[in-house]
Amino acid sequence: MTSQSQTHHKKPPKQPLKSPQKQWSIADFEIGKPLGKGKFGRVYLAREIKSKYIVALKVIFKEQIEKYRLHHQLRREMKIQTSLRHPNVLRLFGWFHDEERIFFILEYAHGGELYKELRKSGHLSERQAATYIASLTQALAYCHEKDVIHRDIKPENLLLDHEGRLKIADFGWSVQSKNKRHTMCGTLDYLAPEMVENKAHDYGVDNWTLGVLCYEFLYGAPPFEAESQKDTFRRIMKVDLNFPDSPLVSADAKNLISQLLVKDSTKRLSLQKIMEHPWIVKNADPTGTCSN
Numbered sequence: 001m002t003s004q005s006q007t008h009h010k011k012p013p014k015q016p017l018k019s020p021q022k023q024w025s026i027a028d029f030e031i032g033k034p035l036g037k038g039k040f041g042r043v044y045l046a047r048e049i050k051s052k053y054i055v056a057l058k059v060i061f062k063e064q065i066e067k068y069r070l071h072h073q074l075r076r077e078m079k080i081q082t083s084l085r086h087p088n089v090l091r092l093f094g095w096f097h098d099e100e101r102i103f104f105i106l107e108y109a110h111g112g113e114l115y116k117e118l119r120k121s122g123h124l125s126e127r128q129a130a131t132y133i134a135s136l137t138q139a140l141a142y143c144h145e146k147d148v149i150h151r152d153i154k155p156e157n158l159l160l161d162h163e164g165r166l167k168i169a170d171f172g173w174s175v176q177s178k179n180k181r182h183t184m185c186g187t188l189d190y191l192a193p194e195m196v197e198n199k200a201h202d203y204g205v206d207n208w209t210l211g212v213l214c215y216e217f218l219y220g221a222p223p224f225e226a227e228s229q230k231d232t233f234r235r236i237m238k239v240d241l242n243f244p245d246s247p248l249v250s251a252d253a254k255n256l257i258s259q260l261l262v263k264d265s266t267k268r269l270s271l272q273k274i275m276e277h278p279w280i281v282k283n284a285d286p287t288g289t290c291s292n
Helices: 002-008 062-067 071-083 114-121 126-145 204-219 229-238 251-260 271-276 278-283
Strands: 029-037 041-048 054-061 092-097 101-107 158-160 166-168
Touching: 029 054, 054 062, 062 101, 071 092, 114 158, 126 166, 126 204, 126 251, 126 271, 126 278, 204 251, 204 271, 251 271, 251 278, 271 278
Parallel strands: none
Antiparallel strands: 029 041, 041 054, 054 101, 092 101, 158 166
């Protein structure tokens, strides 16, 4: 990525791709290098020819949508992500399709996946972890106000922009609903007990995931990791939470994690209370940016 980062010190223009009514097509973009590969397609760096604005183009194959019957999920993802405007939520500017593919025009997050950052450093500093958790909490508070439950917050779905600001990226499992939900979805290590037990769930599942992530940021692995899926499920249901001696983590951080990883979803710390928690107040960078 080095060759590119040289050209990226300038801030991207504030109001990209201003014409939502425009019928986009692949001819409007110069396609660059691949940025990543998902289960149903790939993501490429791209530049809108007219404005020179850099975006990420997510390409999804219609054949895969058919095969896995994802029409409803995809439409929901488009609708939800297009309607969200928050500094910590990745923008979906628009979409178009051709015979074989559907294209999402997405905000480009220059820093890539937080997951890679975490793997590279093993674990994050308390300042970094608190800054990311605060950013996530603010983004989720905004989503929850709009009746959107994300349901799949994990390091692979968190991206960093050119200033190190966190962006929630993938809304594939999100729902917009005031009612409790029953679908078990998301990623094993991050599932709340009520999902593992196939019980109705609501916004509380996102609060639980914040606890799992906070733990993983500080210790380098999720808290209920186990040899088998069955054992992970068992540990989640028991809330079998241990804090290793190393790396050294402050009592305040452990206190926040313990107040989020609570089996009864109504007793989990609220998003408002997370922002007021001493660990966040003491450690989070108020600008929301993390330069390593």
